[in-house]
Amino acid sequence: MTDKAAMQALARLVPPGSRVLDLGCGNGAMLDYLQRERGCSGYGVEIDDANVLACVQRGVDVIQLNLDEGLAMFDDNSFDVVLQIDTLQHLRNAETMLRETARVGRTGVVAFPNFAHWPNRLSILRGRMPVTRRLPYQWYDTPNIRVGTYKDFEVLATKNSLRILDAFGLQDGEEVRWLPNARAGTAVFHFEHA
Amino acid sequence: MSFFATPQSLHFPEVLPLQSGASLRDYHLAYETYGTLNADRSNAVLVCHALNASHHVAGVYAGQDKSEGWWDNMIGPGKPVDTDRFFVIGVNNLGSCFGSTGPMHTHPDTGEVYGADFPVVTVEDWVNAQARLLDRLGIAQLAAVLGGSLGGMQALSWTLQYPERMRHAVVVASAPNLTAENIAFNEVARRAIVTDPDFHGGHFYRHGVIPKRGLRIARMIGHITYLSDDVMNEKFGRQLREGLELKYSTQDIEFQIESYLRYQGDKFSDYFDANTYLLITRALDYFDPARAHAGNLTRALARATAKFLLVSFTTDWRFSPQRSREIVKALLDNRRRVSYAEIDAPHGHDAFLLDDARYMGVMRSYFDSIAKELQA
Numbered sequence: 001m002t003d004k005a006a007m008q009a010l011a012r013l014v015p016p017g018s019r020v021l022d023l024g025c026g027n028g029a030m031l032d033y034l035q036r037e038r039g040c041s042g043y044g045v046e047i048d049d050a051n052v053l054a055c056v057q058r059g060v061d062v063i064q065l066n067l068d069e070g071l072a073m074f075d076d077n078s079f080d081v082v083l084q085i086d087t088l089q090h091l092r093n094a095e096t097m098l099r100e101t102a103r104v105g106r107t108g109v110v111a112f113p114n115f116a117h118w119p120n121r122l123s124i125l126r127g128r129m130p131v132t133r134r135l136p137y138q139w140y141d142t143p144n145i146r147v148g149t150y151k152d153f154e155v156l157a158t159k160n161s162l163r164i165l166d167a168f169g170l171q172d173g174e175e176v177r178w179l180p181n182a183r184a185g186t187a188v189f190h191f192e193h194a
Numbered sequence: 195m196s197f198f199a200t201p202q203s204l205h206f207p208e209v210l211p212l213q214s215g216a217s218l219r220d221y222h223l224a225y226e227t228y229g230t231l232n233a234d235r236s237n238a239v240l241v242c243h244a245l246n247a248s249h250h251v252a253g254v255y256a257g258q259d260k261s262e263g264w265w266d267n268m269i270g271p272g273k274p275v276d277t278d279r280f281f282v283i284g285v286n287n288l289g290s291c292f293g294s295t296g297p298m299h300t301h302p303d304t305g306e307v308y309g310a311d312f313p314v315v316t317v318e319d320w321v322n323a324q325a326r327l328l329d330r331l332g333i334a335q336l337a338a339v340l341g342g343s344l345g346g347m348q349a350l351s352w353t354l355q356y357p358e359r360m361r362h363a364v365v366v367a368s369a370p371n372l373t374a375e376n377i378a379f380n381e382v383a384r385r386a387i388v389t390d391p392d393f394h395g396g397h398f399y400r401h402g403v404i405p406k407r408g409l410r411i412a413r414m415i416g417h418i419t420y421l422s423d424d425v426m427n428e429k430f431g432r433q434l435r436e437g438l439e440l441k442y443s444t445q446d447i448e449f450q451i452e453s454y455l456r457y458q459g460d461k462f463s464d465y466f467d468a469n470t471y472l473l474i475t476r477a478l479d480y481f482d483p484a485r486a487h488a489g490n491l492t493r494a495l496a497r498a499t500a501k502f503l504l505v506s507f508t509t510d511w512r513f514s515p516q517r518s519r520e521i522v523k524a525l526l527d528n529r530r531r532v533s534y535a536e537i538d539a540p541h542g543h544d545a546f547l548l549d550d551a552r553y554m555g556v557m558r559s560y561f562d563s564i565a566k567e568l569q570a
Contacts, residue, residue, distance in 0.1 A: 019529075043526070049552045052535050056503075056559040063522060064536045073523045 005173020006186070007033060010085060013109050013166065013190045014038060018080035021104060023067055023097070024087030027051050028060035035060070042079065068092050071100040079105045088112045089144040099160055102193040107165065114169065114180070114187040116149035121182070134185040150180050150187040157191060166190040196266055197277075199226050199253030201293060204330055210288075210323055216313035220302040223327050224286040224293025225249045228269065229277035231333070237568055238333045239280045239561075240324060240360075241265065242341035242348035245416070245474050246466060248292035251284035252277070265342075267549050274558035279565045280337065285327055287320045289474065291467035298399060298467055308469075310396025315473060317344075317481045321351045325359065337564050338362035339500075342546040343513060344474070347481045350521065353498035354483055362564055363500040364557070367510055367546035369517035370491050370524070371482035376512060379419050380475040383412035387468045396469050405468045410459030412471055417458050422509040422542035430454060491520060492527040501531040503560045505553065507545040508538045533560070 007030055014020060016038045022031050025044025028051070034040035044062040046052050055062035065073070068091060082105030084097070089112050091097050101108045113134050114120075120130035129139040137144065148156075150169060157164055169176030169184020176184040202225055209219040226249050231238060241251045243264070252263040252270045269275040269282055286294040289312060297312035304311075328336070339360045341349040346368025353363045372380070387393060390408030394401050418426075433450040434440070440448065447453050487493040502525055506518035515536050525532040535556045539545040545553070 043532070049535075049538070053552070053555050053559060056533055056535070056556055056563070059563050061531050061533050063526075063532070063534045065534075073519060073526060075527060078526070 003173055006170055009170055009173060009175055010083070010109060010111060010188065011038060013188075014040060014081050014083075016040070018042075019078075020081045020083060021045065021074065021079040022083040022085070023071075023101065024084065024090070025051070025055065025060070025062065026086075028055035028058050028062060030083065030085060031055075031060045032058050067097055070096070071104050074104040076103055077106055080107065081105055082108045084108065084110045084112075086111060086113070089146045089148070091146065094146045095156065095160070098156065098162075102160070102162055102191070107190065107192045108162075109188070109190050110153070111170070111186055111188045112146075112148065112153070113144065114150045114184055115147050116151065116181045117171075117185045118182050132185070150184070153187055153189055157189060161194045162191040163194045164189060164191045196262060196270060197228070197253045198256045199228065199250060199263060201226055201249065201255075203293060204327065206323075206326060210319070210326070212313055212319045213316045214314050218288060218295065218313060218315075221288060221295035221323075222293070223288070223295075223323060225327060226251065226253075226263075226284045227331075228252055228282045228284075229280050231281040231331075232568070235333055236335065236337060237280050237565075238328075238331075238336050239275060239282045240328070240336050240339045240352075241269065241275075241282060241284045242320075242324070242339065242345035242352075243284070243287065244341070244343040244345045245471075245478070246462070247345075248290065249284040249286035249294075250292070251282065264547065267547075268554070268557065274554050275340065275561050276565070279568070280561070283327075283331070283333075285324050287315070287474075288323050289315045289470055289477075291465075291470040296467065297396070297469035297473065307397075307399045309399055310469065312469060312473065314476055314480075316477050317347050317351045318355060320477070321348055321355050324348070324352075325356055328359070334359065336360040337568065338364055338561070340364040340366075341368070342366035343368055343543065344478055344481075346513075347478070350498075351481070351483065353500045353502075354494065357497050357499045360500050361567070362503070362560075363498070364503045364505075364560065365518070365521065366505045367507055367513045367518075367543060368504075368521075369513045370484060370494075370521050372478055373517075377479050379415060379512075380479055383415055384472055384475060386411035386415070387471060390468075393468060396472075398468065404463070406463040409463035409466060409468055409471065410456070413459045413462035413466070414455045417455060419512045420543040422511070422540060424509065425541050426451065428540075491524040495521070495524040495530070496528050498525070498528070498530060502533070503556070504532065504534045505546070505556065506534075506536050507541070507543070507553075508536060509540050510543045510545060512543040 020042035022044045082101045123130035169180030170186040171184045247264040255261040297308045339349045339352045346365040387408035390405035392403040393405040430451040483494040484491040506515040522534045
């Protein structure tokens, strides 16, 4: 989900001038964009060597950490916004990390592939796990170890006392607000801790 | 083929007050520079050295084989710290045995060799002396201060003692202080030296002897801690030095690793000074910027304004990644700009001196970004 329209749709959830922590920041494109276009500051967190290098190359501050080891390095409410864009689905302790996101940030933005998107449902009906542009992996080699839906996240957020400020789907860079659980490949939640 | 380096020396007649309350005067600092200082004097990079290194950071000495500087793979024309763009300064610390004033030199008050009377110097004292060197070279602000291990401690200390005098600090395989285990290793090394009958309370120069046995053992234990178990096993394993049969001897060399350590110890005792070893390990032990803040590193680093790059190595158990993360956390708490790379290299603490593509890549990219700032 690196296309520019999707990035801009997510960036709109980050108020100008925010102090941002981007968990699983990849090559730093999002933070770079937020710094240049929205006057934000902050850090990315990455585990992958090549991504860490890419961040340093583009001048994005990056901390090399394994998110599965937690966010002990970051204080409570020390960021205006904590981003988890296409990160949640790779985490062994996804729920702990969601709580940590809410602890460290005054608000959080989580985006992840919605497995209830209709082409995925069709694929399951045909008896096969979905392989799509959004989910290009086979079931046996996918890094997406947490398979969840838009609706599933609503339940998880409620369980963890998160107040949802906004939620929508993303499809082809466009916001999907009508039946997002069926009509969007990506689920987006903007929340704060209650 | 590297470029030629030329050691230089400056005399400082004025008194340098030391942290201990003692002072030094009439001292020399040996240094080398590589590259060209630009017109607005903004491209200087100071490299601080670790325990057994010197001002000879990069390049070779004309007519001397195998005389590459200790960080020649990192610093030079086209290297990650590119001397075509940066003016790089290597400086030898006070108390060392490679050119700057040390315990083997003459005390200006007594006319005798300092020996054990050379005052205890700290990381902070070294930084103060380095700052005076920069004054003399006409450099008000560094583009970056850079160091690994004990050199990283100096780089960190620079950002606290002279926060306005550098824009970047690059701290590699370092720590905010030594752990008890680390101090323990240093103490074993020091006891080996001090209990050598040739040490003579540090005044061995007068007796025309060198406490080589102590130095050898000090180096052997140090060397073990700079490597990782895996690398040592890969390099030596349980290989015997000769043949396949055991000798059943308690005193002969049996295993390759024994031979290697003895060789390293011998080599070291030929060129290193015993008092310098005591002084430098003590400087390591004493470094603890949080001490003045009741152990609170976050408060200690509040003074730092530089942008930081920290690098650690996963198999470094002497200056473990956890220790670098403590520095990162303190900088984050203070909302300072910081990047941190944790390199999954097998070589233990020594990794900071070796070529690893990921490590070199991060260093190169970071210094590229500093160079871009210079042009902006």
